[in-house]
Amino acid sequence: MQINENKPRNLILLLSGLSLLTRLLFLGTKSLWIDECLAWGAVRMDWLEMFSSVASGTPHPPFAFALMKFSTMLLGESEFGLRFLIAIVVASAVIPVFRLAARRTTIRGGFWSGVVFALSPFTVSLGQEAWVYGINLAITLWFADVADIAWRGSKKALIGSLLIGTAGILTQHIFLISIAVSCILYITISPEERIPFKRFVIVPALLALFYTPVFLLFSSQFVARSSRLAAAGVQNGFSKFFTLHPLSQLFRLLYGGVLPEITGTLLDRPRMILAYLGNAGVILFLCFWPFFLRILKPLDRKYLWLALVLPFGLYITGGPAIRQLSVLWVPFGITSEFP
Secondary structure, three states: OOOOOOOHHHHHHHHHHHHHHHHHOOHHHOOOOHHHHHHHHHHOOOHHHHHHHHHHHOOOOOHHHHHHHHHHHHHOOOHHHHHHHHHHHHHHOHHHHHHHHHHHOOHHHHHHHHHHHHHOHHHHHHOOOOOHHHHHHHHHHHHHHHHHHHOOOOHHHHHHHHHHHHHHHOOOOOHHHHHHHHHHHHHOOOOOOOOOHHHHOHHHHHHHHHHHHHHHHOHHHHHHHHHHHHHOOOOOOHHHHHOOHHHHHHOOOOOHHHOOOOOHHHHHOHHHHHHHHHHHHHHHHHHHHHHHOOOOOHHHHHHHHHHHHHHHHHHHOOOOOOOOOHHHHHHHHHHOOOO
16 A cells, blocks of 8 residues: 655544544444443433542543533433544544654554554444543543653643643543653653653643542542452452463453453364464564564664553552553554554
């Protein structure tokens, strides 16, 4: 396929159309799953009741539910209406995927990274769910892109990163991991191109300050969640790093829920094992081969692996599924370059 690298705006339009099409296609034909039912019940309340119920009944900040409520106000309380604005937001994330990859590799690399994002069953699925994780993924990618520009000296991007970061904090507590991954991008920029450290640290410091009251508001929910996990016999800590679960989640990064987690039952489904091996091969290829073929700049090769490893720190406090680990699309998008 011929790619006109002199007209990146045309490529962005093409990717945006493709991303939007895949997420809107059959949007209203999927049955609601249990978390979507909770969201549907919440958005039928008035604003104050919704925020109060969300804060007292779930560990999730309210921004995602506000977006869902606006969606139903625009298009009604059908499955399509509940999911519509989420699909638009997640579809838009193909733009920062393109820009992050193009900035660090080539326009061609950005285009193919965008294609991978636009067609990935995992990200398509997140864009068709009326829940918080698709919105968190989209805000994560927009934050990483704008922050990456801010680290290079743009004052407007610095302000933009604070605004987007605030939206992320109001969507998911684990957005803190997204902030940390975006901060890693700072050290992958050469000292001559990046802003001084004292200016860089303004963004994570202010976001941490803003997050403090949010954390305190939900502290009782964290305690309740820990109690539920303990009662269910869930073990947290470093021991989880030495199981198959982290690799199992990484290898689902493209296909998400289409592939189950790695368990003994897969031995009875040889075709699923082949699907896992094939997906794992693609993931490993796209994640790591640019590190060895010198497609990435030296500082990218030196530090970007941290952005791939850091999200798995969530295993210390829980057993995250791929939806919680969707921040991996920041480094994965950058490395999804094709020869």
